[in-house]
Amino acid sequence: MSLPVYRFAPSPNGHLHLGHAYSAILNYEAAQKYSGRFLLRIEDIDTARCTPKLQANMLEDLQWLGIKWETPVRRQSGHFEEYAKALQKLDTMGLVYKAYLTRAQIKRFVAEQDKRGTPWARDPDGAPLYPGDHNMLSQQEQADLYKIEAPYALRLNMAKAIEMVGIPLFWQEAHGGKIEAAPAAWGDVVLARKDTPTSYHLSVVLDDALQGVTHVLRGRDLYDATSVHRLLQTLLNLPEPCYEHHDLILGDDGRKLSKSAKDTSLRELRANGMTPSQIKKRLHL
Structure with a gap:
């Protein structure tokens, strides 16, 4: 053993x-x-x-x-190239897209929805789900941003990713049994940005796998994020560690x-x- x-x-x-x-x-x-x-x-x-x-x-x-x-x-x-390769694999699977909306634009869109009496969904951390460029930008505006190489985030197409792996997904929580993952609650999470080849979600699952981590013992504030990590592990064919989320100080x-x-x-x-x-x-x- x-x-x-x-x-x-x-x-x-x-x-x-x-x-x-x-x-x-x-x-x-x-x-x-x-x-x-x-x-x-x-x-x-x-x-x-x-x-x-x-x-x-x-x-x-x-x-x-x-x-x-x-x-x-x-x-x-020192390992940006490894994260870039994993990102490229997800891109080859058709799961990654460029997202150009700024934080200010997202905030404005959400405020407009709230004003109309149709509150916009938020992720477990309270941030609004990404609304999609098509909700605020015309096709021409999107094409222009692409042409001038404007700043962007590379996001995971959550709906397509879930469809690809199938649901339900689970993780093993020490002292808590089998927990059903709910990655859809996070919407299209950021995997990288124009100037940064990775994000926390992508790098943490890759690092744990490459380092052979078997037990992830971390704060309760990351409990919900485990749903995203289980999805990425499944997509990238990475091993699943056992999780334990301790109380916060x-x-x-x-x-x-x-x-x-x-x-x-x-x-x-x-x-x-x-x-x-x-x-x-x-x-x-």
């Missing part, structure tokens, strides 16, 4: 907070408990925001917590911790004299 493989895959676009510490420790200790492997993956698709300094700080914080990982560390920025206001909101970082807690054992105690670990 092969050893279980766990991973922690943060994005170095800010400093780690208690929520990251919780997920990292859970994965590391699960790998130790089951005599498995623990991998660290750097999700640095956004090469502008994911700076070398933030990455170095992140590694230092994890080492301070007592976490050890296998080397070399996989950095997504919340702030005093009941909101999940966030780097963008500048919630208290591990570095600040360290500077204030907190020890790794105190961090674990605070996280009830």
Whole structure:
């Protein structure tokens, strides 16, 4: 029997907070408990925001917590060609299209629908489903945008993808049994952009497969996204790991911790004299 493989895959676009510490420790200790492997993956698709300094700080914080990982560390920025090949495979299957609507145009379209009393559907994260260029742009406008190579997103034709794989799809949730996936709730998700050859959804399923990850232990905020990941795994003929979505570490206001909101970082807690054992105690670990 092969050893279980766990991973922690943060994005170095800010400093780690208690929520990251919780997920990292859970994965590391699960790998130790089951005599498995623990991998660290750097999700640095956004090469502008994911700076070398933030990455170095992140590694230092994890080492301070007592976490050890296998080397070399996989950095997504070094594997864009692999993601591009997977995207090309989906494109060859007729499942990818260029989408030109901007966020402002989508917002305007949704507002118009709401005003008419026909609220537009939203995905599990609350974002409006992509309405399709044809709802706002004429064929000539679409042709002109194509001609001038305007910015675009490469989106998955969700309806066609679901038809191709067949429904239902399931994933195995540890302590939760078989869960039926509902990828349609996400609409035509972004797989890449003109200037970025991949997205979180595409890269995460490919990375997990290429690294042999058997157990994906991550936050509850990604529970619904697993539906998209199971669809992509099926389309790309990738292995299916076992999933477990842990509770989130919340702030005093009941909101999940966030780097963008500048919630208290591990570095600040360290500077204030907190020890790794105190961090674990605070996280009830």
